[in-house]
Amino acid sequence: MLLLALCVPFSAQASEHIRLGIQLEPPSLDPTRTAAVSASEITWCNLFEGLTFVNGEGQLRPRLAKSWTLSDDQLQYRFELRHDIRFHDGRTFNAEVAEFALQRLLDPGNANPQLEWYKQITGVKATDEYSLEITLKRPDAMLPFALSLPAAVMVHPDSAANNGEHPVGTGPYRFAGWEKGHSVTLLRNDDYWGKRPALHEARFLFMRTSVGTENMLAEGLVDGLLSVTRVGNRFLLRPDYRMSPRQLQSKMILAINNGRPPFDNLQVRRALSHAIDRQNLSQLYGPQFKPQLIGSHFPPSHPAYVDLVDRYPYDPERAKTLLREAGVEPGTRIALTIPPTDYGRYGGLMVAEDLERIGFRVELEQLDWSRWLSQVFKQKDYALTLIMHVEPMDLNIYARDNYYFNYDNTRFKAIWEQVLNAASETELHRLLGEAQRQLAEDAVNVFLFMRPEQNLMHRQLRGMWEKSPIPSFVLEDVYWAP
Incomplete structure (x- = not known):
């Protein structure tokens, strides 16, 4: 009887509340x-x-x-x-x-x-x-x-x-509070114009450390984690949690300053594409995650995707030949700038090893985010940088003037003009395919893989949006199954 008394209020509460772990606290x-x-x-x-x-x-x-x-x-x-x-x-x-x-x-x-x-x-x-x-x-x-x-x-x-x-919108949830350093709470908007959501309250908790995150999971203090890229095996084996896929468009690339010698030479950029062992690099996230390799700046989940993964197979000897033909001397020093992330710290070492294997001498430069944004993104003061582009459908960045890649190709810009003029979805997809091929042929960057993001959710949660490319955890269809 005591167990029953304890279980009833818990079930009633769980059916209308959700607690979600999110990696970073937003500045706004x-x-x-x-x-x-x-x-x-x-x-x-x-x-x-x-x-x-x-x-x-x-x-x-x-x-x-x-x-x-x-x-x-x-x-x-x-x-x-x-x-x-x-x-x-x-x-x-x-x-x-x-x-x-x-x-x-x-x-x-x-x-x-x-x-x-x-x-x-x-x-x-x-x-x-x-x-x-x-x-x-x-x-x-x-x-x-x-x-x-x-x-x-x-x-x-x-x-x-x-x-x-204090955000004020029109959505199915309204702002209830922001406890800085801890969480944001949303409450159901009972006057919403659309379908009434099942959940009454949602709390987004900021997960500051991996140890703290695993402790909260172990103690049952969160119902799910958003954008998981690494988690201990003991949680993957737990029967009360499951991995829920996300089709976000987070593209890992080795970005190249196309305006800085020797990378203004197409042969050198193609050498880089042959030099990086993408399959090995994709193991960065551990054996439980299998990132999809890419050959251009475009997500495999989109119907206009063109598979260009094999355009530059891993081939260090071919890379050395291209560098020799381009007149790049063995021992040439290059700088690899990395952001303050796990993929930057660990992936940067793996990329540097691949580049040194074909004859470069690599100097690693680690920057915090503010310096990366200022030095690399705004001032374009870099040679190579390992970075994740998370914006959906952002192929248009290659048509922009003065973007940090320093890529200025009239052929690509002409294709993008046709993309904007597309009169049908079929024509749009065809032109997006042309744009992908052009970027691959120009070896603008070394296109690596899609970040293998998933949500780790309680097994009784249903209704998550798994195919939207927009980085958000939409609550309106989420409910607790019996």
């Missing part, structure tokens, strides 16, 4: 103002919503918009918005609010992390209470996808300035 909870993935992990499609979204099956769908149409000249999108939607503080969402949110996004002085996605937009106008027109300077077939990103969620002019600390 406003995904339109920070590049930190941890912000969107908590807020996207939970607190905040966009005009469009990518659902749990990886499909682009309308969200706060009911539908959209494109003009014959492909220079104007018209969005019809849903009615009777309110923000968590009771304020109304309409086309005027959507116009404000997008104009705020387009402000060149803001800190939006994905501003490049929206450079084609020249005008945003509310034509009536629930109709919005977006005008472009040139066609952009990718815009509906761009509007699904966390950077483009809808915010209200009266609360936008405080969203970093």
Whole structure:
């Protein structure tokens, strides 16, 4: 009887509450103002919503918009918005609010992390209470996808300035509190315009150390961990937890400064691609994870993916021949800059060993994140760097001027112009395939593998979105199974 008495309230509570471990605490909870993935992990499609979204099956769908149409000249999108939607503080969402949110996004002085996605937009106008027109300077077939990103969620002019600390959105959950250094708590929005979620409360707990994380798991203090890339075997064997796949688009690359000798030489870049043992490097995450190798900057989960893994097979002798033909002397010194991550520390040593095997003398330079962003990403002061690109569908970075790869190829830019002008999904996929092949032929970077991210979840949890490429743990379909 005592056991029964103890079990009943626990089951009732567990059926409506969830505790999730997240690796990093975000600097802000406003995904339109920070590049930190941890912000969107908590807020996207939970607190905040966009005009469009990518659902749990990886499909682009309308969200706060009911539908959209494109003009014959492909220079104007018209969005019809849903009615009777309110923000968590009771304020109304309409086309005027959507116009404000997008104009705020387009402000060149803001800190939006994905501003490049929206450079084609020249005008945003509310034509009536629930109709919005977006005008472009040139066609952009990718815009509906761009509007699904966390950077483009809808915010209200009266609360936008405080969203970093106290976010106010339209989503199925509302902000309840942020205990700095510990957790963020969300509560169900019972006035939500859509389907009522099963869970009443969700708490995102910040996991600071691997030891602390495993202790919390062992004591049953968390119901799941997000974006697990390594976990002790004792938890993999536990019957009450299971690994839940994620189809995020985290691409590990050895980035090359294409503008710095000797890497401005195509032969040298191709030598690097032959020199790195990707299969060996992919064991970085331990035997329980099997990363997918890639041959270009594109995820295998996308229908437009082209398998280019075998374009540059591991072949140190071929790499040496290419370097010799390019006039690179054995013993040439090069610097490999690495970020303060496990893959940087351990993967950097493995990459350095491969490069020294073909004749380079490698100097490892480890930077903290602020210095990496300043020196490598902004100033482009580096030769090689091992880095993870986590943004979904970010092939467009290779068409940008002055991006940190220093890659400036008119052929690729022409292909990307055609991508933006694609008149059908079939044509779009074909052109995305051409873009992947061009990057592989130019050996812009050494494309390595997809980070093998999974969620470690309690076996009774159901309804996780496993195929969306957006880095977020969406709560609206999650429930506890009996």
